[in-house]
Amino acid sequence: MGVEKRERDSTDEERENSSSxxxxxxxxxxxxxxxxxxxxxxxxxxxxxxxxxxxxxxxKVVLSFDPLRADDPTAMxxxxxxxxxxxxxxxxxxxxxxxxxxxxMCVFSETNQGKVSVEGKVDHKFDMKPHGTNIEEYGKLxxxxxxxxxxKNRQIQMIDNDRGVLxxxxxxxxxxxxxxxxxxxxxAPVKQSDMKRTRRDRGxxxxxxxxxxxxxxxxxxxxxxxQETNQPAQFLKEILNELxxxxxxxxxxxxxxLKPEYKKSVEDTEE
Numbered sequence: 001m002g003v004e005k006r007e008r009d010s011t012d013e014e015r016e017n018s019s020s021x022x023x024x025x026x027x028x029x030x031x032x033x034x035x036x037x038x039x040x041x042x043x044x045x046x047x048x049x050x051x052x053x054x055x056x057x058x059x060k061v062v063l064s065f066d067p068l069r070a071d072d073p074t075a076m077x078x079x080x081x082x083x084x085x086x087x088x089x090x091x092x093x094x095x096x097x098x099x100x101x102x103x104x105m106c107v108f109s110e111t112n113q114g115k116v117s118v119e120g121k122v123d124h125k126f127d128m129k130p131h132g133t134n135i136e137e138y139g140k141l142x143x144x145x146x147x148x149x150x151x152k153n154r155q156i157q158m159i160d161n162d163r164g165v166l167x168x169x170x171x172x173x174x175x176x177x178x179x180x181x182x183x184x185x186x187x188a189p190v191k192q193s194d195m196k197r198t199r200r201d202r203g204x205x206x207x208x209x210x211x212x213x214x215x216x217x218x219x220x221x222x223x224x225x226x227q228e229t230n231q232p233a234q235f236l237k238e239i240l241n242e243l244x245x246x247x248x249x250x251x252x253x254x255x256x257x258l259k260p261e262y263k264k265s266v267e268d269t270e271e
Contacts, residue, residue, distance in 0.1 A: 025116050032120035034107050039128040042090055042141060046082070056083060061096070080128065091138045093131035098124055197232045205231060205239055210262075219247070219255040 050058050062079045069075035078096035105122040130138040200208075208229055212220065225240070226233050240246075244256040 023114060023116060025118065027118050029120050030106070030118040033123035034120035035124045035126060036105065036107075036122045037096070037126040037128055039094075040130075040138075043082075043094075043128065046090060059083070078126065079131065090141070091130045094128050095131050096126040096128055098126055100124065197230055199235050200229075200231060202239070205229065205236070206243065209239060209243060210258075213244075213258050219252045219257050221255050225256070 047058050060081045060083075062081060064077040064079065066072075066075040076098070078098060080094045080096055082090060082092045082094075102122070102125045107119040107122065108116060109119050110116050209225070212225070212228060220228075222233060222237060222240070225236055229236060240256050243258060243262060245259055247253055247255050247257065
């Protein structure tokens with residue numbers, strides 16, 4: 001008997017816990033038609049600031065219908081009018097473009113007590129835009145909003161007669177920020193290749209190249225010649241292709257040397 005009583009008590013506790021963790025969904029208005037509307041930000045702000053105790057409506061929807069064109073879907077025209085009590089710079093008239101081709105949706109609500117209900121099924125979807133008569137007012141409103149977003153809130157204030165008291169580290173702050181020389185970023189020196197080189201006269205550069213090959217060494221790499229002549233690499237390479245031979249193999253691989261005919265002329269001039 002004691003064992004059966006304990007089992008019954010445990011099952012009762014499980015039922016109570018399950019009933020407290022689950023919530024019922026009220027589907028009494030699940031088939032009620034609901035309109036879904038996409039509205040501008042200024043309209044949404046105006047509606048959110050509306051006092052719930054105010055008996056006046058926040059807007060009025062006007063439906064225009066042409067009975068002679070009953071089969072034409074464009075015969076219906078929806079228009080929304082805002083009350084005169086709305087903001088002064090807010091357009092008062094809007095056109096509602098209706099759509100029926102959209103994903104099926106439902107609207108849910110939840111009270112402060114946690115009660116969840118289905119408020120209805122979305123029947124029509126609308127895109128709200130200012131009516132043609134109010135397009136200038138809406139354009140002015142958009143320009144004002146853009147200008148406000150461009151205003152910088154930060155301000156720079158000059159401190160007079162300050163001796164650096166506010167910039168001194170307070171007790172306990174020492175050691176939080178490292179100020180060693182290793183942490184400071186060193187300014188990278190400007191590389192020679194990054195500097196803009198000015199072209200010399202072609203004949204003058206040829207004389208310099210001959211002197212380098214004759215008086216210093218018979219073989220040079222392109223990088224060495226660029227450093228010696230301080231000339232653009234592409235321009236110097238054009239000169240070297242005319243005066244020199246590029247060694248692709250052997251002990252002098254990757255270097256330039258004078259062509260044989262120029263070597264002979266050099267030897268002749270020396271003699």
